[in-house]
Amino acid sequence: MASLQLEIVTPDHLVLSKEVDYVGAPGVEGEFGIMASHIPFLSALAIGGLHYKAEGKTRFVFISGGFAEVSDNKVTILAESAEEAECIDTARADEARKRAEARLTAKNENTNNLRAEAALTRAVTRLNLANRG
Incomplete structure (x- = not known):
């Protein structure tokens, strides 16, 4: 090939x-x-x-x-x-996931939902890939 x-x-x-x-x-x-x-x-x-x-x-x-x-x-x-x-720090990614979820569920008017959703997507994707790698 x-x-x-x-x-x-x-x-x-x-x-x-x-x-x-x-x-x-x-x-x-x-x-x-x-x-x-x-x-x-x-x-x-x-x-x-x-x-x-x-x-x-x-x-x-x-x-x-x-x-x-x-x-x-x-x-x-x-x-x-x-x-x-194989280089993804899963503990760090999980902490980022928890922070993003907390920001999204807090319903704080100062929260930038787009940034929080992007942070959550990054964290979840990193965790999923770490489990595959």
Whole structure:
């Protein structure tokens, strides 16, 4: 099977650079998949789980928004934040989930519900991916 290069980059660092067989990513319009020889492509990313297949195994990476660019058998993910599933601190993610749920149930008029919902989505997604990874 032909392969392609996957690079996941955040403003802080290079998270991953690897030859892979397949990439599935959370686009804002829905999940999309990329294999070798894919046409050039650009998409905004949603909060979610990116997965890739390499060496016969599927691995997961948490992605918190950003962009994906596909060109010349290379997938570049420019993410606001990203974590490989096996590196996710589940205790920290669970605390973030609890804080977000508390903000949403408090019904405080000063609470920014959109931010609290996004925080909850990030926390739950990180926990789900940590359990898969």
